[in-house]
Amino acid sequence: MSLPPKPAAIAEEDWQHIEALFRGSLPAFERLYQEHGGRMKSIACNLMGNTSDAEDAVQESFLKVYRSIRSFQGHSSLSTWIYRILVNTCLDLKRKQRRQALPELANTQETVPQPQGLTANHPLRLTLEKIVAGLDDRLRNVFLLFEVEGFKHSEIADMLNISEAASKVALYQAKRELRGWLARSQPAARNQL
Amino acid sequence: MARQIATRSKESTMNVDCKEFENLLSEGISELPDAAAAHLRNCRACAEEWQAWQEVAQAAPALRKTWESPELWPRIRQSLAVEVKRAERWHWWRGGAFRQWGLQWQATAAAIVLVLAGLGGWMMLHPTRDASVDGDRRLLTESTLDEIERNEAAYLKSIDKLSQLAAPKVQDAESPILASYREKLLLIDSAIGELRNQVDRNRFNAHLRQELLLIYQEKQRTLEEVLKDGSHAN
Numbered sequence: 001m002s003l004p005p006k007p008a009a010i011a012e013e014d015w016q017h018i019e020a021l022f023r024g025s026l027p028a029f030e031r032l033y034q035e036h037g038g039r040m041k042s043i044a045c046n047l048m049g050n051t052s053d054a055e056d057a058v059q060e061s062f063l064k065v066y067r068s069i070r071s072f073q074g075h076s077s078l079s080t081w082i083y084r085i086l087v088n089t090c091l092d093l094k095r096k097q098r099r100q101a102l103p104e105l106a107n108t109q110e111t112v113p114q115p116q117g118l119t120a121n122h123p124l125r126l127t128l129e130k131i132v133a134g135l136d137d138r139l140r141n142v143f144l145l146f147e148v149e150g151f152k153h154s155e156i157a158d159m160l161n162i163s164e165a166a167s168k169v170a171l172y173q174a175k176r177e178l179r180g181w182l183a184r185s186q187p188a189a190r191n192q193l
Numbered sequence: 194m195a196r197q198i199a200t201r202s203k204e205s206t207m208n209v210d211c212k213e214f215e216n217l218l219s220e221g222i223s224e225l226p227d228a229a230a231a232h233l234r235n236c237r238a239c240a241e242e243w244q245a246w247q248e249v250a251q252a253a254p255a256l257r258k259t260w261e262s263p264e265l266w267p268r269i270r271q272s273l274a275v276e277v278k279r280a281e282r283w284h285w286w287r288g289g290a291f292r293q294w295g296l297q298w299q300a301t302a303a304a305i306v307l308v309l310a311g312l313g314g315w316m317m318l319h320p321t322r323d324a325s326v327d328g329d330r331r332l333l334t335e336s337t338l339d340e341i342e343r344n345e346a347a348y349l350k351s352i353d354k355l356s357q358l359a360a361p362k363v364q365d366a367e368s369p370i371l372a373s374y375r376e377k378l379l380l381i382d383s384a385i386g387e388l389r390n391q392v393d394r395n396r397f398n399a400h401l402r403q404e405l406l407l408i409y410q411e412k413q414r415t416l417e418e419v420l421k422d423g424s425h426a427n
Contacts, residue, residue, distance in 0.1 A: 024277030026270055033266050038259065045258040054258075055265050062269045063276055125255045132256065146221065147253035153221060172219040179245045 007074035014078055022069045029062060036079060039149060040086050046144045047090040049133070057093055061086040076158045083151070084159040087141070124182075131181040139174035146171050214239045218246060282379060301377060305384050305408070312404055316391070341402050348409040355416035362419060374419045381412045 006015045020028035040061065044054035064085050072081055132140055141160060145151045146167070151159070153167040160167070210232040217229055225233070225243070233240040363375045388405045395401060 024273070024280065026273060026277075029273055030266065030270070033269065037266070041260070041262065041265075042258040045260075046256060051258075051260055051262070055262055055268075058265065059269045059272060063272060066273060066276055066280075124252050128249075128252050129256055143253070144256070147250055148256045150254075168219060168221050171221050175218075175246060175249050178249050179242075182249065183245065 004070070004073075010074040010078075018069060018072060018078060021065065024066060029066070032065070032082070033062070036082060040083070043083065043086060043144070043149055044090050046148060047087070047141070048093065053093065053097075054090075057086065057090045060093075061089045064089060076155070080155050080158050083155070087145075087159045091137075091141075127182065127185055128178070131178055131185070135174055135177060139170050139177065142167050142170035143174035143178070147175075211236060211239060214242075218242070223250065279383060282376070301411070302380060305380060305411075308404055308407070309384060309387065312388070312391070312401070315400060338397060341406075345402075345406065345409065348406070348413065352409065352413055352416065355413065355420065359416045359419040370422055371419070374415065374422070377415055378412065378419075381408060381415065384408050385412065 006012075010018070017028055017031070021032070037058065040058045041051075041054055044057040044061075045051055048054045048057055061082070065082055068085070072078065076084070132143060135143065142156055145156045145159065146153065153164045153171075156162075156167045157164045162170075210228075214229055214232055214236075217226070233243055362371060363378065385405070385408050388401065388408060392398070392401050392405055
C-alpha cells in the first residue's frame with residue numbers, strides 16, 4: 001500500500017512529513033506531538049471537561065491520524081486536518097459517554113488544570129467557564145475554537161464540517177448569550193478585568 | 194438611568210449604522226473599521242455592546258488549559274508502535290503469506306475478522322448498559338460469571354501449557370507451515386487482546402464472553418495442530 005501522488009497544494013516539506021507519518025515513523029509523530037500536542041490537549045480538555053478524557057482523546061486522535069493519513073487530500077493544512085480528527089474524536093467520545101451515562105464520569109470533573117492568565121479561582125474565569133459549559137454544543141464548540149484557541153472561521157468550518165457563515169453565526173449567538181449571562185451573573189467580575 | 198439614556202441614544206441613531214454595526218459583530222470582527230468607530234462615538238448603546246463584546250473576547254483565552262503530562266507521549270508512542278506493527282504484519286500477511294499458504298488460513302482469518310466485525314456491529318447496536326439497572330437477560334449474573342471465569346482460567350492454563358510446548362517449534366519455524374502457524378497465532382492473540390479489552394469494560398456481557406471462549410478454543414486447537422504438524426514438519 002502506498003500514498004497517492006502529492007496534491008499540488010501541499011508544500012514539499014509537509015509532504016515529506018506526511019510520508020513519514022504514513023510509514024509509521026515514530027519521530028515524525030513525535031514532531032507532530034511537539035508542535036500540536038499542547039493545543040490538542042487544551043481543546044480536548046475544554047470539550048471533554050477533564051484532563052483524563054482529554055488525554056485519551058489525544059491518544060486516540062494520533063492513532064486515527066496514522067490509520068487515515070492516506071486519505072489526507074490536502075484540502076486543508078495538515079494541522080487543521082489533525083484538529084478536525086481531534087474534535088470529531090472528542091465529540092464521538094462525548095456522545096458515547098452520554099449514551100452510556102457512566103456514573104464515574106461525575107468524579108472526573110476535579111481534574112481540570114490551571115488556566116493561563118487569570119488565576120484558577122478568578123471570579124470572571126469561573127463564571128465564564130460555567131456559562132460556556134452550559135452553552136448549546138454547537139455554540140460552545142465554535143466559541144472555544146475561535147475565542148479560546150484562536151482558530152479562524154475557515155478552519156473551524158473545516159473542523160466542524162459546517163460553512164464559514166454558520167461558524168460566524170454560531171460565534172455571534174454564543175457571545176450574545178455569554179454577554180447576557182455575564183451581565184446578569186457577575187457584574188463585579190467584569191470590573192476586575 | 195444610564196440604560197434609559199442608552200436606549201434613547203440607540204433609538205435616536207437607529208439607522209443603517211446601527212444595523213451595520215450589528216452585522217459587523219455577527220461577522221466576528223476583532224478590530225473596528227473607522228466608520229464603525231465613528232458610529233460608536235455617537236451611539237452609546239452600540240459602544241456598550243462593543244465594550245461587553247471585547248470583555249468576553251479578552252476573558253476567553255483564560256479558558257485555555259495547560260498541564261504537564263510527561264506520561265502522555267510515551268503512552269501515545271507505545272500505542273502507535275503496536276498499531277504500526279499490526280499494520281505491517283497485516284500487509285505482509287495479505288501480500289505474501291496469505292496467498293501462499295492456502296485456503297485453510299484464509300478461512301480462519303476471515304472467520305476471526307467476521308467475529309470481530311460482528312462483535313463491533315453488535316456493540317454499536319447494543320450499547321453498554323449497567324447490568325444492575327436494567328437486569329438485561331443478555332447480561333450474566335455474578336454466579337454464572339464466576340463459573341465462566343473458572344472455565345476461562347482452565348482454558349488459559351491449558352493454553353499456557355501448550356504454548357510452552359509449542360514455543361520452540363513456532364519461534365524457530367523454518368518450514369512454511371510452522372511459519373504460517375506462527376502468524377495465525379499472532380492474529381489470534383491480537384483478537385484475544387481486543388476482546389479482552391471489551392470484556393474488561395463489560396464483564397457481564399454474555400455475548401463477549403462467548404466470543405472470547407470461541408477464540409480461546411481456536412487458539413488451543415491451533416497449538417495442538419502446531420504440536421502435531423510441527424513434529425512432521427521438522
